[in-house]
Amino acid sequence: MERSKQSFSKRNYSSQPKANYPDYRSTILRHQGHKLVALPQTLADTRGPVFGHMDLGDNDHDLIINYASTGKSAIGERITVAGKLLDESGKPVPNALIEVWQANTGGRYRHKNDTYLAPLDPDFGGCGRCLTDHEGKYVFRTIKPGAYPWPNGGNDWRPAHIHFSIFGQAFAQRLITQMYFEGDPHIQICPILQSIGDARAVNQLVARLDMAHSVPMDLIAYRFDLILRGPNATIFENKLGGH
Amino acid sequence: MDSLDIRRTRPAKTNAEMPLRETASQTAGPYVHIGCLPNTVGVKGIYPDDFTSNKPLANAPITISGKVFEGEGVVCRDVMLEFWHADEQGCYDNGIWHRSSTNLDSGLFSIKTQMPGNTQTAEGEVLAPFISVWITARGINIGLLTRIYFPEHESAINEDPHMELVSESRRSTLMAKAVDGGYHFDIHLQGVAETVFFDV
Numbered sequence: 001m002e003r004s005k006q007s008f009s010k011r012n013y014s015s016q017p018k019a020n021y022p023d024y025r026s027t028i029l030r031h032q033g034h035k036l037v038a039l040p041q042t043l044a045d046t047r048g049p050v051f052g053h054m055d056l057g058d059n060d061h062d063l064i065i066n067y068a069s070t071g072k073s074a075i076g077e078r079i080t081v082a083g084k085l086l087d088e089s090g091k092p093v094p095n096a097l098i099e100v101w102q103a104n105t106g107g108r109y110r111h112k113n114d115t116y117l118a119p120l121d122p123d124f125g126g127c128g129r130c131l132t133d134h135e136g137k138y139v140f141r142t143i144k145p146g147a148y149p150w151p152n153g154g155n156d157w158r159p160a161h162i163h164f165s166i167f168g169q170a171f172a173q174r175l176i177t178q179m180y181f182e183g184d185p186h187i188q189i190c191p192i193l194q195s196i197g198d199a200r201a202v203n204q205l206v207a208r209l210d211m212a213h214s215v216p217m218d219l220i221a222y223r224f225d226l227i228l229r230g231p232n233a234t235i236f237e238n239k240l241g242g243h
Numbered sequence: 244m245d246s247l248d249i250r251r252t253r254p255a256k257t258n259a260e261m262p263l264r265e266t267a268s269q270t271a272g273p274y275v276h277i278g279c280l281p282n283t284v285g286v287k288g289i290y291p292d293d294f295t296s297n298k299p300l301a302n303a304p305i306t307i308s309g310k311v312f313e314g315e316g317v318v319c320r321d322v323m324l325e326f327w328h329a330d331e332q333g334c335y336d337n338g339i340w341h342r343s344s345t346n347l348d349s350g351l352f353s354i355k356t357q358m359p360g361n362t363q364t365a366e367g368e369v370l371a372p373f374i375s376v377w378i379t380a381r382g383i384n385i386g387l388l389t390r391i392y393f394p395e396h397e398s399a400i401n402e403d404p405h406m407e408l409v410s411e412s413r414r415s416t417l418m419a420k421a422v423d424g425g426y427h428f429d430i431h432l433q434g435v436a437e438t439v440f441f442d443v
Contacts, residue, residue: 009261011442016267017384026270026382029314033433034413036442039405042364044375045443049297049327049340057290066289088263101278111274111284113321113347125286127278163271163278171327172443176379176386178269192270195384201267227263 007046008172008229009088014198021195025152041172048171052095052131060129063102063142067125074124076105076143080221081162081179081207085136088230092136093173098226099129099165100140107148107158116148141219147186159186159193166226173228180206181222268386271379273321280323280344297340300357306425307391308353311345311378314433318350322380326354326391328373333360358393364404371399371406373417378430387440391419391428413439 019031059066064073081100085093103109103126106118110126124143132138145160161178168174180187187193187206196202204227213221276284280293307326311319322345330337341354359372374391392400400406406414416438419426430438 008443012265015264017269019384021384024270024382024384027384028382029317030319030380030382030432031384032387032440033314033437034439036440037409038442039408040364041443042362042370043335044327044329044362044373047335047338049338051297060290067286086263088261088265090262099278101274101281109274109277110286111277113273125277125281125289127281127286127289129278129290163269163275165271165278171375171377174325174377174386175266175268176271176275177266178272192384196267198267201264204264204266205269227266229265230261230263 007041007232008170009232011229015196015201017192017195018197021191023191024195027195045172046170048167048169048173050095050169051097051167054097054131056129056131061138061140063100063124063126063128063140066128068123072123074104074143075121076124076145078141078219079144080139080141080213080215080219081224082137082139082210082213082221083207083223083225085132085138085166085168085226085228087168087173087228091230092132092134093168093228094132094134094136096132096136096169097129097167098132098138099127100142100162101127102142102145102162103148105143105146107146107160118146118148144181144220147184152191156191157186159184159190164226166228168228170229175226175228177226178205179224182206182208268384270381270384271323271386273381275321275323275379276344279342283344284347293342295342297338300339300355303355303357305358306353306355307374307419307428308351308425309428309430310350310352311380311430312432312434312436313382316434318345319380319432320345320347320350322352322378324352324379325377326356327375327377328356328359329362331357331360333362333372335362361399368404369399369402371396371403376430383432387432388443389430389438389440390417391426392417393419393426394421409439413437 104121104124108118166175207222207224210221210223282293311322326341343352362370378387419428
């Protein structure tokens with residue numbers, strides 16, 4: 001049997017979305033009523049499944065072609081989304097599995113429960129995955145998804161977004177989030193985004209146009225860095241004090 | 244362009260050690276399957292198989308099934324669950340991970356795995372065998388963490404230092420029920436039977 005210490009800093013809930021946010025109607029019956037029960041961390045939390053060895057397909061990270069017929073490609077604005085996966089101390093997280101999913105350029109998902117008017121694109125599936133490299137870097141090629149309306153009791157539209165699922169090096173770092181696009185006016189009025197009551201935390205979910213990495217006559221680049229929970233500051237300080 | 248998007252939002256005192264802040268969570272939404280279990284919703288041909296475990300288990304003698312309920316008792320059919328536990332010897336270096344969704348029609352989730360062994364706290368106290376469960380779905384803004392314990396470990400559970408942190412009246416929400424062919428474990432997101440969720 002193994003042991004562990006309190007390895008990760010406590011989660012800062014002030015920069016996380018509220019579990020109960022009635023403007024996002026689905027939270028009303030799905031938020032927990034009791035307070036979360038705080039537990040000391042053990043290896044159950046400070047370890048996690050490791051996927052660095054995973055055999056991924058050559059096109060898994062390329063949503064422009066990974067569902068398209070031979071010689072075809074997805075319809076839409078061709079983009080790259082790239083960035084670094086770091087922890088809160090700034091340390092890169094290598095060999096981490098990132099999975100993404102998104103609507104097509106018209107705002108339609110390839111899912112049997114999505115019945116939006118916009119048509120499916122026969123050459124777009126909408127999912128991709130990759131592993132971060134030794135510097136924590138990742139890159140996807142895709143098309144910019146469309147905004148779409150959703151049933152929330154009113155005239156609600158989601159800003160264009162890409163869903164991200166990230167495995168760090170510990171189960172305590174597990175994260176699912178959404179990436180938005182710089183300049184989208186829907187960001188200010190989306191209840192899912194605004195369930196985060198902290199403008200800086202919202203801003204951290206917005207990818208920036210990155211002209212330096214755009215490919216002329218081909219792809220517009222967006223930059224999106226992801227931060228996972230970091231080491232326990234107390235342990236870190238003690239270590240520094242020992243120098 | 245370096246990490247200019249990352250705001251230095253912590254107090255100056257801690258900026259040197261912890262300059263960055265965890266990216267905020269957002270709901271997985273109703274279409275989580277497309278990204279995490281695409282073949283289950285007919286997005287075929289991108290990945291040969293859905294990614295449902297971290298390793299093939301030659302021997303997976305226990306089955307755990309259940310449903311997830313929202314506050315009015317309605318079954319949730321759009322949930323993704325992940326399961327993480329120590330191996331039979333209590334070792335997390337050989338830890339076992341599974342992913343399942345609740346069936347789009349029946350709402351049932353199910354995994355086949357091994358019974359985890361005892362583990363320990365940092366202080367060396369024995370923890371009864373358990374499986375960590377992480378739950379995401381439409382309407383869940385930040386993934387919920389709970390645990391499954393098993394009825395045959397009753398004496399270890401009664402001595403378990405983590406179980407002591409849970410109010411006695413709610414401990415039963417963490418217990419799987421032995422049924423024909425394995426175990427049943429329902430999750431209640433809210434209401435009188437609300438499952439205990441943890442912050443680690």
